[in-house]
Amino acid sequence: xxQVKQNSPSLSVQEGRISILNCDYTNSMFDYFLWYKKYPxxxxxxxxxxxxxxxxxxxxxxxxxxxxxxxxxxxxxVPSQPGDSAVYFCAASDGQGAQKLVFGQGTRxxxxx
Amino acid sequence: xxxxxxxPRYLIKTRGQQVTLSCSPISGHRSVSWYQQTxxxxxxxxxxYFSETQRNKGNFPGRFSGRQFxxxxxxxxxxxxxxxxxxxxxxxxxxxxxxxxxxNIQYFGAGTRLSVL
Numbered sequence: 236x237x238q239v240k241q242n243s244p245s246l247s248v249q250e251g252r253i254s255i256l257n258c259d260y261t262n263s264m265f266d267y268f269l270w271y272k273k274y275p276x277x278x279x280x281x282x283x284x285x286x287x288x289x290x291x292x293x294x295x296x297x298x299x300x301x302x303x304x305x306x307x308x309x310x311x312x313v314p315s316q317p318g319d320s321a322v323y324f325c326a327a328s329d330g331q332g333a334q335k336l337v338f339g340q341g342t343r344x345x346x347x348x
Numbered sequence: 349x350x351x352x353x354x355x356p357r358y359l360i361k362t363r364g365q366q367v368t369l370s371c372s373p374i375s376g377h378r379s380v381s382w383y384q385q386t387x388x389x390x391x392x393x394x395x396x397y398f399s400e401t402q403r404n405k406g407n408f409p410g411r412f413s414g415r416q417f418x419x420x421x422x423x424x425x426x427x428x429x430x431x432x433x434x435x436x437x438x439x440x441x442x443x444x445x446x447x448x449x450x451x452n453i454q455y456f457g458a459g460t461r462l463s464v465l
Contacts, residue, residue, distance in 0.1 A: 269453065278352070278438055278456030279391075324391065328452075334381050334442060335404045336454060338391035 238262045239327050241339035249347050254312040256342050258325030261306065265327040270299060270310045273322045315346045352457035354439050360463045366427040369460045373420050373441030380422040381454060382414060385436040397422055398444060434464045
């Protein structure tokens with residue numbers, strides 16, 4: 236039972252354009268969502284998060300949107316840069332087990348020059 | 349401030365052996381969580397320790413265990429290794445302040461790559 240799904244295993248975007256990564260979840264108890272970026276041979280690096288009481292959170296080039304009714308969130312990267320090429324993971328937690336993150340399978344983003 | 353440190357980075361063991369992995373959290377962080385990453389199952393939560401007590405546990409067999417010391421450093425042990433235990437084991441630490449959700453963000457180490465032959 237995959238509670239957090241990233242349906243696109245890979246995404247290729249041209250440098251300077253917008254990258255949009257999507258994530259769906261099934262557990263309505265999830266109330267906190269995070270995006271992590273992972274380079275090979277490194278651990279995941281925290282990017283941005285959003286609480287279920289919000290529908291948007293912005294940090295520089297990164298914006299996360301949350302649609303609770305659709306149980307869907309997305310990460311927008313504008314403009315995309317070559318250094319953004321990595322695997323992106325969506326993760327979710329519920330208030331009870333805030334330290335227990337449920338991860339999606341990841342999306343490999345490639346930014347082409 | 350130093351990040352999360354995991355040792356060793358790479359490990360090769362044979363079936364039936366046991367292994368201990370170590371994690372030093374970011375200074376001041378009191379919660380340590382462990383995850384297993386495999387190509388087939390992705391990143392899966394193993395367990396979380398806070399103040400030397402296991403607070404959350406994932407769906408893994410009893411062969412997987414852990415502990416946390418008074419300085420918040422944590423170890424994870426896998427006994428009677430199986431081929432399917434080959435994975436990247438990631439440790440994450442977080443500040444855990446009851447007030448601010450932002451302080452519950454987990455910061456990951458680089459992981460220990462375990463190969464079971």
